[in-house]
Amino acid sequence: MADKHIDDLSGVETTGHEWDGIRELNNPMPRWWVYTFYATILWAIGYCVLYPAWPMINEATKGVLGFSSRAELAADMNAARAAQGAVLEKISSASLEEIIADPQLAQFATAGGAAAFRVNCTPCHGTGATGGQGYPNLNDDDWLWGGDVNAIHQTIAHGIRDSVDPETRVSEMPAFADMLKPEEVRQVAAYVISLTGTPHDPSLVDAGKQVFADNCASCHGEDAKGNREMGAPDLADAIWLKVSTEADIANQVRSPKHGVMPAWAGRLGDTTVKQLTVYIHSLGGGE
Known part of the structure; x- marks a missing residue:
């Protein structure tokens, strides 16, 4: 066995490791570090004895x-439910108008509705309720079916074109591909886009206005301002749900797209639907 090497300068034994002529000293660990290490071991043993530890x-x-x-979480949740119970009971028994008129109930319902919205509504309407193409923006005061609390509640509770709920809202725009000639489709698209923008061919607008009057005014109104009783959108406000260009409008006339919103009353219950209503009304309602 080779003799131990002692460093000439410090007089400390080396470990035998050497890098580029530099030898590693075999100094002991600092006492404070060793004692701390032992303390952590004792702490770990004590923790395993006192608390749940090993699976x-x-x-x-x-x-x-x-x-x-x-168990602590369950106790906290039960305490929270008990604290909320009285307020939730008031919301359950109160009308929407009464909830909004009561500052405490309105604040509670808005907070609860915001939480329910994040869980159930953001996949379609977005985290900020700004929507997207085919999904309404709930912040802009532009409502297909009306923006007062009762109209919003009806929409949330029973949905749009829900295949199960008998009280669901239903509006169907017919496909005009078989009713109008291709030129008439281009004309009416030019007229509709002219209400908020510049058509590709302005010479088609006058003819398109007549096509609109003959085929579209019965739902959208003679002034194209829409009809909330039928869910017919306002075409003159530059707010578009499913289209944004003249070509899109022509395609919608030929073969319209119809969105579906599920009915939430059976899934969430009336109290949560009321809270959602108050929250959404606070974003863009006010009628």
Whole structure:
């Protein structure tokens, strides 16, 4: 066995490791570090004895203190439900107008509705309720079916074109591909886009206005301002749900797209639907 090497300068034994002529000294660990290390070991042993720590087949070891984070969470949740119960009962029994008129109920319902919106509505309407193509923006005061609290509640509770709910809102724009000639489709598209923008061929607008009067005014109105009783959109406000260009309008006339919104009353219950109504009304309602 080779003799131990002692560093000439420090007089300390080396470990035998050498890099580019530099030898590693075999100094002991600092006492404070060693004691801290031992303390962490003792702490870990004590923790395993006192608290749930080791996973078993069906559950973890319970620990002598009997602590359970799940039990604490359940207790906190039960306490929160108990605290909310009285307010939720008031919301359940109050009308929408009464909820909005009561500052405490309105604040509570708005907060609860915002939480329900994030869980159930953001996949379509977005986190900020700004919507997207085919999904309405709920912030802009432009409503297909009306923006007062009762109209919003009806839409949320029973949906749009829900295949199960008998009280769902239904509006169907017919496909005009078989009713209008291709030239008439181009004309009416030119007229509709002229209400808010510049058509590709302005010479088609006058003829398109007549096509609109003959085929579209019965739902959208003679002034193209829409009809909320039928869910017919306002075509003169530059707010578009499913289209944005003249070509899109022509395609919608030929073969319209119809969106579907599920009915939420059976899924969430009336109290949550009321809270959603108050929240959404606070974003862009006010009628």
